[in-house]
Amino acid sequence: MNAPVVPTFITKDQFKTMKTRTISRAGLGLAAALLVSSISSFAADFPTRDIRFIVPWPAGGGADAISRKINNIAEQQLSKSIFVENIGGAMTATGLTQMTRARPDGHTVGILTYDSVITLPRGDMVPGYSLDNMKFIARITKEADAIVVSKSSGYTTFEELIEAAKENPGTVRIGVAPEGSGPYLAIRRLEEATGVTFNVISYPGSSSAETEALLSGEIAAAISSLGDFSGILESGDALGLIELASEQNPSYPEVAPISEHGIDLQTGSFIVIAAPKDTPDDIVTTLESTYKTAFDTPEFQEWITSVGVTPSWLGASDVQGWVDDLQSTTYKVMDELGL
Template sequence: MFTKSIKKTLTVTLGALVLSTSAMAADFPTRDIRLVVPWPAGGGADAISRKISNIAEQEFSKSIYVENIAGAVTATGLMQMMRARPDGHTVGVLTYDSIITLPRGKMVPGYSLDNMEPIARITREADAVVVSKHSGFNSFEELINAAKENPNTIRVGVAPKGSGPFLAVRRLEQQAGVTFNVISYPGSSSAEAEALLSGELDAAISSLGDFNGIISSGDAKGIVELSSEQNPSYPDVPPISTFGHDLETGSFIVLAAPKNTPKEAIATLEAAYKKAFETQEFQSWVTSVGVTPSWLGASEVQTWIDELQTNTFKVMDELGL
């Protein structure tokens, strides 16, 4: 009798929990959704995340608000996201550093992609070499020729060691037979943009979208994109394959939630962001800033992440990085 009573109690309790979880999923979201952007305000990832979230929140009765938590190459903000209650009300923005740099270097104890549930990939864009108007360079050939004539003097700004731009500049040096004076800037690409404006840098590597403001103003110029295809948003910036180099690298934005977030909540978030992604408002805006919209849903993005890590780590091993 006692055992049957316990089983009956457990059955009722578990049943109540299932009903409670289903009810919460049906009512989701029950409060405002916190979007953790692990970069300072003002950068490309911040702008794209805000834009699409402003559109996506129209699907809900609640708001999606952005919280910028920079530090530790995105780990500071994403660790907070991972430790949040897994109910769908906290979402994080993952970039190249989140998926490649941190796992590769095992830089932050406890940081792991295994503690996240991918929701979707929003954008994917190639990196580019951008030169300051102070540099006097007007083309990729001029930059490379100057680097050959004066080794280790052309100042090129990139994100810290292990980042996509850092990997790109080392691969470019190897392929072009040059040596740059490489200067790393922690944080978002806005620091490199300021250095280009002041003449502190001759060139920098990040996406054209990240430098759209100073390119539009004429203070900087994109001279090559690290891609094999022409970017229609920047028809005057040739892909690096034009010069005989096989070098493709770039950035992206992935949305993720804490591990064990209910599948229903993930599906609801994915559907809202997919609808926002497909709007003419977002498509027109994102291409106007030189970024390529590139959607992968929750069922596809994990496979893409796994393949990206495998291929990138192989290149890093070959370069001894």
């Protein structure tokens, strides 16, 4: 037999409280709906104001130069300007976290480099930083790392550098980005492949710090892309010894790929453009189209190859799969090296 139903009575004050909470919840739901609606309405007229483009490295490095070049061309297609803002720190996490917390309406975007995709997620280094908070727009470059030496070092070939490291272990000073970065991983793999030991010195921030160290004689060599060192290579203050790739870089025919020495070591960086995760798809499509047009211009293609960087386009629909594959293969190598 079912228990009798006992009627429940509430006071007048309780009823008022329940009514207020119901209205509050409805108001929050309406506010959220209005926010989505307002962002969607902007899509048709996008952009409605200047676009903020965050470069998570200090000014002066390769990523900064490439960002400024492609944005100077891209903004010619838009009714508004694109201004680059350098926000360095925490191996790109500081600037990119600001990007992900911006209103997702396409007016704040930023770039990811190797550390953004590999180093930070691998170590779960910065609370709140996650690729899940981003929506990829495109990849515009993919470039190999290289070993560059200063003119004052006296080294003129890759063989000379390796021989010196063999004869005097731990004395040849070579600059790289901090532990966990692509260049750091590259030097440890090179040591293992050649049986040598370098004096590895890490430099946080962009490659401009390594450039200064090379010029001052603080280090004899450094690892980053040839594009990052294009200025001192052109001036003759530095020399490219080897590129960590399996194919010849046509922009630097004098710098051989390391595969010619029988070493399988391919590492490098890239630039991926991204927006906050809730950015509407039609705005992402507009941005992707804008950057693709800029990417395809003779001006950008000629400039990017002139500084030794390989233009390499992937659209929004393909970047996620490429990032997943890159993480999988890189983390496997890092596990093998105990890094």
